[in-house]
Every structure is written in structure tokens, then in C-alpha cells.
Amino acid sequence: xxxxxxxxxxxxxxxxxxxxxxxxxxxxxxxxxxxxxxxxxxxxxxxxxxxxxxxxxxxxxxxxxxxxxxxxxxxxxxxxxxxxxxxxxxxxxxxxxxxxxxxxxxxxxxxxxxxxxxxxxxxxxxxxxxxxxxxxxxxxxxxxxxxxxxxxxxxxxxxxxxxxxxxxxxxxxxxxxxxxxxxxxxxxxxxxxxxxxxxxxxxxxxxxxxxxxxxxxxxxxxxxxxxxxxxxxxxxxxxxxxxxxxxxxxxxxxxxxxxxxxxxxxxxxxxxxxxxxxxxxxxxxxxxxxxxxxxxxxxxxxxxxxxxxxxxxxxxxxxxxxxxxxxxxxxxxxxxxxxxxxxxxxxxxxxxxxxxxxxxxxxxxxxxxxxxxxxxxxxxxxxxxxxxxxxxxxxxxxxxxxxxxxxxxxxxxxxxx
Amino acid sequence: xxxxxxxxxxxxxxxxxxxxxxxxxxxxxxxxxxxxxxxxxxxxxxxxxxxxxxxxxxxxxxxxxxxxxxxxxxxxxxxxxxxxxxxxxxxxxxxxxxxxxxxxxxxxxxxxxxxxxxxxxxxxxxxxxxxxxxxxxxxxxxxxxxxxxxxxxxxxxxxxxxxxxxxxxxxxxxxxxxxxxxxxxxxxxxxxxxxxxxxxxxxxxxxxxxxxxxxxxxxxxxxxxxxxxxxxxxxxxxxxxxxxxxxxxxxxxxxxxxxxxxxxxxxxxxxxxxxxxxxxxxxxxxxxxxxxxxxxxxxxxxxxxxxxxxxxxxxxxxxxxxxxxxxxxxxxxxxxxxxxxxxxxxxxxxxxxxxxxxxxxxxxxxxxxxxxxxxxxxxxxxxxxxxxxxxxxxxxxxxxxxxxxxxxxxxxxxxxxxxxxxxxxxxxxxxxxxxxxxxxxxx
Ligand SMILES: Cc1cc2nc3c(=O)[nH]c(=O)nc-3n(C[C@H](O)[C@H](O)[C@H](O)COP(=O)(O)OP(=O)(O)OC[C@H]3O[C@@H](n4cnc5c(N)ncnc54)[C@H](O)[C@@H]3O)c2cc1C
Numbered sequence: 048x049x050x051x052x053x054x055x056x057x058x059x060x061x062x063x064x065x066x067x068x069x070x071x072x073x074x075x076x077x078x079x080x081x082x083x084x085x086x087x088x089x090x091x092x093x094x095x096x097x098x099x100x101x102x103x104x105x106x107x108x109x110x111x112x113x114x115x116x117x118x119x120x121x122x123x124x125x126x127x128x129x130x131x132x133x134x135x136x137x138x139x140x141x142x143x144x145x146x147x148x149x150x151x152x153x154x155x156x157x158x159x160x161x162x163x164x165x166x167x168x169x170x171x172x173x174x175x176x177x178x179x180x181x182x183x184x185x186x187x188x189x190x191x192x193x194x195x196x197x198x199x200x201x202x203x204x205x206x207x208x209x210x211x212x213x214x215x216x217x218x219x220x221x222x223x224x225x226x227x228x229x230x231x232x233x234x235x236x237x238x239x240x241x242x243x244x245x246x247x248x249x250x251x252x253x254x255x256x257x258x259x260x261x262x263x264x265x266x267x268x269x270x271x272x273x274x275x276x277x278x279x280x281x282x283x284x285x286x287x288x289x290x291x292x293x294x295x296x297x298x299x300x301x302x303x304x305x306x307x308x309x310x311x312x313x314x315x316x317x318x319x320x321x322x323x324x325x326x327x328x329x330x331x332x333x334x335x336x337x338x339x340x341x342x343x344x345x346x347x348x349x350x351x352x353x354x355x356x357x358x359x360x361x362x363x364x365x366x367x368x369x370x371x372x373x374x375x376x377x378x379x380x381x382x383x384x385x386x387x388x389x390x391x392x393x394x395x396x397x398x399x400x401x402x403x404x405x406x407x408x409x410x411x412x413x414x415x416x417x418x419x420x421x422x423x424x425x426x427x428x429x430x431x432x433x434x435x436x437x438x439x440x441x442x443x444x445x446x447x448x449x450x451x452x453x454x455x456x457x458x459x460x461x462x463x464x
Numbered sequence: 465x466x467x468x469x470x471x472x473x474x475x476x477x478x479x480x481x482x483x484x485x486x487x488x489x490x491x492x493x494x495x496x497x498x499x500x501x502x503x504x505x506x507x508x509x510x511x512x513x514x515x516x517x518x519x520x521x522x523x524x525x526x527x528x529x530x531x532x533x534x535x536x537x538x539x540x541x542x543x544x545x546x547x548x549x550x551x552x553x554x555x556x557x558x559x560x561x562x563x564x565x566x567x568x569x570x571x572x573x574x575x576x577x578x579x580x581x582x583x584x585x586x587x588x589x590x591x592x593x594x595x596x597x598x599x600x601x602x603x604x605x606x607x608x609x610x611x612x613x614x615x616x617x618x619x620x621x622x623x624x625x626x627x628x629x630x631x632x633x634x635x636x637x638x639x640x641x642x643x644x645x646x647x648x649x650x651x652x653x654x655x656x657x658x659x660x661x662x663x664x665x666x667x668x669x670x671x672x673x674x675x676x677x678x679x680x681x682x683x684x685x686x687x688x689x690x691x692x693x694x695x696x697x698x699x700x701x702x703x704x705x706x707x708x709x710x711x712x713x714x715x716x717x718x719x720x721x722x723x724x725x726x727x728x729x730x731x732x733x734x735x736x737x738x739x740x741x742x743x744x745x746x747x748x749x750x751x752x753x754x755x756x757x758x759x760x761x762x763x764x765x766x767x768x769x770x771x772x773x774x775x776x777x778x779x780x781x782x783x784x785x786x787x788x789x790x791x792x793x794x795x796x797x798x799x800x801x802x803x804x805x806x807x808x809x810x811x812x813x814x815x816x817x818x819x820x821x822x823x824x825x826x827x828x829x830x831x832x833x834x835x836x837x838x839x840x841x842x843x844x845x846x847x848x849x850x851x852x853x854x855x856x857x858x859x860x861x862x863x864x865x866x867x868x869x870x871x872x873x874x875x876x877x878x879x880x881x882x883x884x885x886x887x888x889x890x891x892x893x894x895x896x897x898x899x900x901x902x903x904x905x906x907x
Contacts, residue, residue: 063529070524089532095553101533105551108534343560346529373556380556380569426568427560428526443509456565457506460515463564464475 050078050120052356053137053147055127057081059089059342060153060323060349062109067353069117071361077119078147080139082126082154085177086110090155091342093180094204097187098211103177127154127295132316149318149356152296152307153349156289156324156340161196165258169265171283174201183284187212190282194267196255198225200374202286203238207376209282210247217248217278219269221287224251229372229383230419233396234405237421241377241403250276289340291325306338311364313352320356322348331367331435332386332416339368343431366435373427384430385409385417392416395448398423408448413441418451425452429459438462467606468543471518471579471586471599478514478596480505487591491582493573500572502579503588503597504565514596519566519579521545527578530561544581552576605792612637615667622655625826627816627833628730629655630788632701635728635814636668638798643697644685645670648678648711650703652730654737657701675706679718682725690724697726697805704731705743708771719778719809726805729771732818740821744769747841748889749882751874752821762877767889772813776847776900781808784846784856787815789834793856797846804848815842823873832871839868840890843897852902859894 052068054061057079068077081087086107095101114121122139129138130150137145158173160166172183187193187209195206198220210216218225224235225242242249250271257268264281290304300316301307306327307315313328315321323345327336339345347365354362374381388394389411398405398421409417415433418425433440433455440447440458447454485501493500503518521538525545528536535551536558538544547567554575558567567578579586589599615636622629628651636645645668647653656665658672673681678700686698707715707729718725734752735741742752747768751757755764775783782804786794797812804810817832819825824832836842840862847853865887869875878886 059529066524091532091555091557092553095533100553101551106534108532342532342557343530346526346561371560373560375554375556378574382556382560384560424569424571426562426565427556428562429565431560432563452565453504453506456504456517457508457515459563459565460506460517461508 048078048143049076049146051075051148052077052151053145053149054079054151054153055137056151056153056155056323056325057083057087057121057123058153058155058323059108059345060155060352061151062087063346063349064151064153064322064353064356065114065117065119067350067359068357071354071357071359073118077117078145079114079119079121080125080127080137080145081121081123082140083176083178084124088177089342090175093174093177094201094208096177096180097174097184097205098208099184103181129295129297130299130319132299132319135318147318150320151349151352151356152293152301152315152319152321152325153323153345153352154292154295154325155345157292158285159288159290160285161255161287163255163258163267166255166285169258169260169283171265171285173285174205175289186282187214190214190280192263192280193217193282193284194219194265194278194280195284195286197285197287198222198249198251199228199286199288200226200372201289202284203374203376205284205286206242206247206249207245209284210242210245214282215246217250217280218242219253219255219267219278220249220251221254222251225249226374226381228370229374230381231387231407233400234381234407234419234421237400237403237405238374238376238381241379245377289324291327291338293325306336308336311351311367312355312362313348313365314355320352322352328365329367331369332389337368339370341370341372343371344368369431369434371427371431379403379422381419381421382423382425382427383417383419384427385415385434387417387419389416397448406451408451410440410444413439413444415440425455429455432459436462467604467610468521469581469584469599469601469604470521470543471581471589471597473516473518474596474598475508475514475516476596477594478505478516479594480507480514481594483591483593484588484597487587488579491587492577493570495572500570501588502577517565519545519562520564521579521581526561526563527558527567528561530557532557536567542581542584545578546580547576547578549575605795609634609637609795612640613667615639615641616657617665617667620655620657620665622651623818623820623826625819625829626651626655627788627818627829628652628732631728631730631814631816632657634788634791634794635701635798636666638795639697639699639726639802641668642695643668643699644682644689646673646678646682646685646698646700646702647671648673648700648702648706649675649737650706650730650735651732651737652701652703675710677714678702678706678711679714679723679725679727682727683718683721683723686724695806697802698724699805700725700727702727702729703735703737704729704733704745704771705735705741708744708769716778719775719780719811722781722808724805724808726801726810726812728801728812728814730814730816731771732816732821733768734818734821736818736821745771748886749875749878751823751877757877762879762882763874770893772811773896775811775813776853778809779849780811780847781805782810782846782848783813784811785813785815785842785844787833787837787842787844789830789837790844790857793844797856800846821874823876824871828871832868835863835868835871838863839865840894841865841868843894845897845901853897853900855897855901859897865890
């Protein structure tokens with residue numbers, strides 16, 4: 048079988064690429080290979096599937112009709128096993144072979160399991176696929192005590208939901224604070240306090256050294272600055288980060304688990320593009336390339352890749368990754384856009400940590416570099432755009448620091464006209 | 465492609481009174497706290513100016529792409545981006561997707577909120593007394609006609625921003641393929657509709673008569689088809705020069721005989737195709753290459769011939785004027801003209817501002833066409849022998865004529881006496897039409 052466009056994966060990056068391709072090319076054959084049997088869904092929604100807030104039957108990002116309207120063939124329920132970039136051929140796990148002219152790798156990431164002795168022999172849960180979520184939801188029903196490895200987004204979401212389900216939860220994080228990728232110590236302390244208030248024990252700066260079976264389920268040996276501690280639980284969740292899911296590229300030039308390096312068209316090699324959690328892209332701020340690992344980036348990169356693959360003359364090159372995220376926890380909102388620090392940057396801080404409110408603004412040369420808030424109203428999307436456009440805030444800086452939301456809205460309204 | 469109704473914010477008209485926000489808050493939350501409004505009017509960086517943050521109901525909405533829970537979707541019927549509270553997980557990623565602040569966390573409600581156009585009757589626009597927020601619904605016609613085939617090839621060689629090309633393409637879309645088209649010399653054939661080197665730019669049978677005989681040739685075409693029992697519409701797309709000057713004899717004759725023809729005149733007030741010479745439709749005072757402006761010349765010294773009114777005097781089955789700034793009106797008249805051309809002479813006079821010959825920026829074409837009507841330089845009306853003459857747009861309370869004249873290079877030299885003459889002439893024109901009108905103007 049041959050398809051002009053072949054897309055591996057069926058999540059944010061893939062769907063965004065499909066839409067972009069079909070904007071520019073309505074005719075050439077387009078095939079999507081989806082490893083899972085389900086309709087496309089977002090890994091980001093999974094904590095809400097675990098908690099019961101989201102009905103797994105109503106989370107599909109696209110249905111058969113959506114693909115049908117776009118003349119897309121979807122091969123569901125079988126993954127990619129290998130790629131031959133020279134013959135432009137893809138081998139599926141079920142043995143079928145597909146030839147392509149243009150290939151997009153959008154297979155995302157898979158959970159990283161830290162090399163703790165004994166860990167792989169234990170029953171533990173991860174959270175990346177719908178099946179993972181359903182299994183964890185089921186396991187949480189019978190469990191009493193949970194241990195969560197990692198206080199990144201996945202671990203934090205999992206911990207909160209397990210606590211809400213009535214479990215006694217302990218989180219172990221190697222870094223000195225929760226959500227180290229998105230918040231600094233002062234902001235993270237507010238988040239950690241909320242967790243403590245809701246009965247979740249968060250151990251930061253703590254590394255799991257040993258793992259073994261115990262009567263209840265498992266026992267972990269954890270080392271922190273103060274010494275060792277043994278923790279027991281009947282439910283173990285590993286949320287210690289992710290690695291790009293690109294094993295099927297073994298033996299090609301794109302081998303390795305550090306992400307597929309791409310240029311600003313998301314091109315990885317002759318006839319091959321990559322986007323989303325499996326791609327290694329330039330950072331907006333310069334420096335070494337990064338794997339973004341966030342949903343907005345997967346959407347943006349998928350779009351750029353699709354446009355480049357279809358030769359869309361209106362395409363704009365990828366501007367570079369900017370870390371950003373929203374994080375809601377126990378009814379509170381945290382928003383993080385940009386970087387915490389840059390050489391030569393100034394930091395402005397206000398808020399009321401005691402009341403759980405915080406704002407940090409990082410600027411350089413009058414331009415916004417990052418903005419971080421907890422229960423502080425501002426529009427993440429507007430801030431992102433201000434950073435991308437390198438809008439000069441100097442003339443309105445005082446107002447911006449006093450009221451970032453309305454000042455930024457005013458700027459954007461004017462810029463868009 | 466579908467066109468949707470939309471909210472328009474005109475910053476120049478906004479006074480920052482905040483009535484829109486109160487109306488929105490009341491309509492959407494029951495509270496009169498403007499802070500709960502889904503539309504935010506904000507003081508601009510220059511005192512006295514205003515900006516707005518509101519959902520633009522994007523064509524390719526990023527809030528939707530960023531939603532992990534499938535809680536946001538663009539309604540293909542209305543174009544509104546709809547939020548489903550039952551699916552929303554409150555993760556706020558949509559707010560990261562929006563660079564307009566069109567969706568934001570409403571702390572009092574405990575979830576994100578966005579404009580939903582109030583189901584097609586937005587409270588904010590209704591509350592705006594300044595015309596700064598307007599609910600624009602005119603685009604609907606394009607949904608309908610967007611389904612029809614464009615009967616000209618892409619890439620006709622009109623000037624940048626050409627209005628005539630718009631008229632041609634729209635008119636032929638509605639008329640459809642069962643016709644024979646005559647395009648006497650002028651911009652219409654000049655931009656390639658009759659083609660080059662044996663290729664035609666039109667997807668229906670088309671011919672290129674002389675300036676003098678378009679109407680008489682079409683009379684024969686229609687009669688010959690009828691004799692064979694075929695209902696083929698005979699259509700002319702003619703310029704004002706050809707129709708009002710040298711082609712007038714055959715036009716008048718065909719109208720008087722009641723030939724079954726749809727005769728569309730595209731009036732750009734001169735011979736624009738051949739170098740912008742005056743025609744009898746060129747208005748008083750206008751610069752053309754043959755009514756120059758210099759030491760003594762001050763533009764044309766005669767008034768424009770009122771060709772559509774002359775056609776009324778022929779008692780044609782249908783006569784109407786139209787403008788591309790009022791598309792729904794144009795289409796309604798096209799429909800009536802097409803129907804009338806099956807039993808008699810139908811005449812449609814469409815005003816067509818010419819970016820090249822009238823000297824104004826290409827992107828201002830529709831704006832110029834709109835001002836022409838709003839200033840009564842052009843009046844919109846229709847006539848049938850049974851119903852008489854009827855305004856389809858009220859000519860009462862026109863905008864100041866200066867709004868129109870100042871937009872065009874061809875009137876730049878006008879002295880106060882010439883402007884006065886034009887004003888008197890236009891007022892006279894409206895008075896004369898009113899005298900003929902049998903019923904009050906449409907709203
Ligand atoms: C629990 C959790 C919470 C998160 N929360 C947030 C958040 O709050 N904010 C945020 O920005 N991001 C969050 N993320 C990250 C976000 O979901 C990802 O960045 C995003 O989904 C990446 O999209 P993608 O299309 O690159 O890859 P993925 O969404 O991972 O999709 C990969 C696709 O490829 C398919 N696939 C994998 N291997 C193969 C194969 N061999 N053959 C064929 N198909 C294959 C998969 O089935 C899937 O369809 C979260 C992730 C998780 C797991």
C-alpha cells in the first residue's frame with residue numbers, strides 16, 4: 048500500500064497536521080496510523096478520567112466523520128514497528144507494509160521509568176494512555192495508600208485525584224520543589240502548601256533508591272537530605288517524566304530517546320517530519336534544542352509540519368519552543384508562560400504568598416520573557432503572543448506590572464487591528 | 465467556505481461607556497457587574513481611545529485545538545465557538561490558545577467563559593448606542609451564493625481591486641450557465657472574459673459584439689433560441705460608455721420593442737478600459753483624460769445622463785440600480801431581473817467604482833461604493849410597470865457629500881461652486897425619483 052502522506056500517531060500533533068495538510072491539499076492520499084483502538088483523545092484529559100470527571104466515551108478529539116470529511120484513511124489498533132527512510136517504507140506491528148512520499152512522526156512520548164533497583168519487578172501504574180487511566184481508576188477503587196513518584200504535571204494531577212478519591216497519598220520528587228519545570232521555589236511552596244492542606248504528603252529533594260514487594264504492596268527506600276525513609280503503599284504510580292516514543296526508529300539516523308531533531312519546518316530528514324512530544328526543537332530563547340512535551344506545542348508543531356509537508360505557501364516557520372502551562376489544583380489556578388530567568392533579565396514580584404496568591408514577571412530589555420501567577424488573573428495566550436512578538440513593554444511597564452491582564456489585552460487589541 | 469454573522473468593534477466610535485459590558489454581564493450571568501462581562505472594553509494607551517477584548521469566533525480556533533477534553537467546538541452552522549460545561553475539565557489550556565483574551569476564567573462562575581453571540585442576538589451590540597459594536601449579518605448571502613459555480617476563470621486581468629470583476633462574477637453565478645453572454649467593448653472583455661488566442665475566460669457561450677449593436681444581436685440570439693424551443697437567457701454585461709453613448713440606439717430600440725434580454729450596465733462613469741475618457745455617465749466636475757484639470761479645465765462641465773431613469777421611461781419590465789456595497793439588495797434585484805428577462809426587457813444598472821480611473825486605493829473599493837450610496841450620489845431603487853418606482857434604500861438623511869468626494873482623486877480639484885452644483889443636482893435627482901415613487905421607501 049502507498050499513501051502520499053503518512054502520519055504516525057493520532058493525537059494533538061497528528062490531528063493538527065491533518066487539518067493543516069487538508070487546508071492546502073485536498074486531494075493526495077493521507078493515512079493515519081494509530082496504535083490504539085480508541086478514537087483520538089488527549090493524554091492531558093486522563094487525570095480527569097481517573098477522577099471520574101470525564102466520561103471516557105465523550106473525550107474523543109475527532110471521530111470517524113471528522114476523518115471522513117478530510118478523506119483520511121485511519122489504520123487503528125496497530126502500531127509502527129519500523130521505518131526505512133531509504134525505501135520510504137513503514138512496517139506495522141502486524142506485519143503490513145506502507146510506502147509513503149511524506150512521513151510525519153507524531154508518536155508522542157511514553158512514561159519514563161527510573162532505573163530504581165527492583166522497581167520493574169513491582170506492579171505499578173503509569174498514566175499516558177486511556178487504558179492506563181482506566182486501569183488506575185479501577186485500582187484506586189480498592190486501594191488505601193498511594194505512592195506517587197514524581198511531582199511534575201502527571202504526578203501532581205494523579206496525586207490530587209487519588210487524594211480526592213479518599214486515598215492516603217505521598218508524593219516523592221527528586222527536585223527540591225513541585226512542578227520544577229514551571230514554577231520557582233516561592234510559587235511551588237504555595238502549591239505544596241495546598242497539597243499539605245488536603246492531606247497529601249509531598250517529599251521534595253527525595254530520591255527513591257530501592258523498591259521491593261511488601262505485605263501491603265510495595266515498599267520504597269527513599270533518601271533525602273536528612274536521611275532514609277521507608278514508604279509503603281498498596282498503589283504505586285510512576286509519574287517521573289516521559290521519553291519520546293520513537294523506538295521504531297532504531298537503526299536510523301533518528302535513533303535515540305532524546306527526541307527527533309527537526310528544523311523550523313519540523314523536517315527531520317529527507318521526506319520525514321516530526322512534531323509534538325517526540326520532536327526536539329529549537330528554543331525560542333536560544334541555547335540547546337529542547338523537547339517541549341506540552342500540548343500547545345504539539346498543536347503548533349503539528350500545524351507547521353502539516354503546512355510544510357503540503358507545501359503551503361502561507362506557512363510560517365516554527366518560532367521556537369516557549370515553555371508554558373496552566374495547572375489547576377484543588378480549585379486554584381496556576382499559569383506559567385515563558386522562562387524563569389535569562390541572563391540580564393529583571394524579575395518583578397508581587398502577590399501575597401500567605402493568601403496563596405503570587406505573581407512573578409520576568410523582563411529583559413523591556414520585553415516580556417516570562418510571567419507566572421497563582422490565582423492571579425492574566426491571559427496565558429495573550430502573554431505568549433507578547434513574548435513571541437517581542438512587544439516593547441517599556442512605555443507601559445508600570446501599568447503592566449500593576450495590572451498585567453488588562454494592560455496586555457489593550458496592547459493585543461491594538462496590535463491586532 | 466462559509467461566511468458567518470459577526471460582532472464588529474469600531475474603536476473610533478467607542479466612548480468607553482461600558483453599557484455593552486453591563487448588558488453582557490446581565491444577559492450571561494444575571495449580575496450587573498461589568499467585571500463578569502465576556503467582552504472587555506479597555507482604555508487605550510492614548511487617553512480617550514478604547515480597545516476591546518472579545519472572542520473573534522476564529523475560523524481555525526486555537527482554543528478548540530488546545531482543549532484536551534473536546535469541550536470546545538466551532539458550530540458549522542452559526543460559526544460560534546461553543547463551550548460545553550459538561551465536558552470541560554477546567555484546565556485553562558484554552559486560555560493559552562487565545563491571543564485575543566476571548567476566553568478567560570470567570571472566578572465567580574468557577575470556570576472559563578466566552579462570548580456565544582447570545583445565540584444570534586448579542587446583548588452587547590443591542591446596548592451600544594454609539595454604533596461601536598455592531599452585529600454584522602450581511603455575510604449570509606455569501607453562504608448561499610458560495611455554492612454556485614463561478615462562471616469566469618480565475619486570473620482575469622482586471623486592475624487591482626476592480627469592482628467590475630466583482631459585479632461580473634456575482635451576476636453570472638446567479639444567472640447560471642443557461643445563457644448567451646454579450647460583452648461589448650469595455651473593461652469586461654478587456655480583462656479577458658472573451659479570452660485571448662481562441663481561449664475564452666468565460667465558462668458560458670460568450671461573444672464580443674460592436675459597441676453599437678450588443679442589444680440588437682442579443683435580440684436575435686434570444687429569438688433564435690426561442691424558435692428552437694430553448695429557454696436560453698440573453699445577457700449583456702456592458703459598460704456605461706457603450707450603453708449610454710454609441711450603443712444607446714440599439715439598447716433603446718430593444719427596450720422599446722420589449723425584447724427578452726437581461727441588460728446589465730456596469731457604470732464606472734467613463735471609458736476606463738481605453739484610457740479613462742469621459743462618457744455621458746461621467747458626473748459633473750469629474751476629472752477624466754478628456755475633461756482634464758489644468759489652467760482652465762476643471763473637469764467635466766455637464767451632468768451625468770441618468771441612464772436608468774431613461775430606461776424607466778421605456779416602460780421596461782424591470783429596471784433597477786444596484787451597488788456592490790449592498791450585496792443582498794443586488795442579489796434580490798438580480799433575481800427579479802432574471803425572472804423579468806424571460807418575458808421582457810430587464811435593465812440593471814450597477815455602480816462600479818474604478819480604482820484606476822477614479823484614483824483611490826485598491827482596498828477602498830467597497831468603502832467608496834458604500835459612501836456613494838450613503839451620500840445619495842447613487843440611489844438604490846427598482847421599477848416595474850405594475851408597481852412603479854420604489855426606493856430599496858431610504859435616501860433620507862444622507863451623509864455629507866464631502867465624505868464621498870474627498871475619497872476620490874478625480875474630484876480633488878473641485879471648487880465650492882462645483883460642489884454646490886453637484887449637491888443641487890443630486891438633491892434634484894432624489895426629488896425627481898421621489899416624485900415617481902409610488903410607495904414609501906423600504907426601511
Ligand atoms: C497525565 C498527563 C497530563 C498532562 N497535562 C498536561 C497539561 O496540563 N498541559 C500540557 O500542555 N500538556 C500536558 N500533558 C502533555 C500533553 O498531553 C502532550 O504534550 C501532548 O499530548 C503531546 O501530543 P502528541 O501528539 O505529540 O503526542 P501524544 O498525545 O502522546 O500522542 C501520541 C500518539 O501516537 C500514538 N503512537 C504512539 N506510538 C505509536 C506507534 N509506535 N505507532 C503508531 N502510533 C503510535 C499514540 O497512540 C497517540 O495517538 C499531559 C500529559 C499527561 C500524560
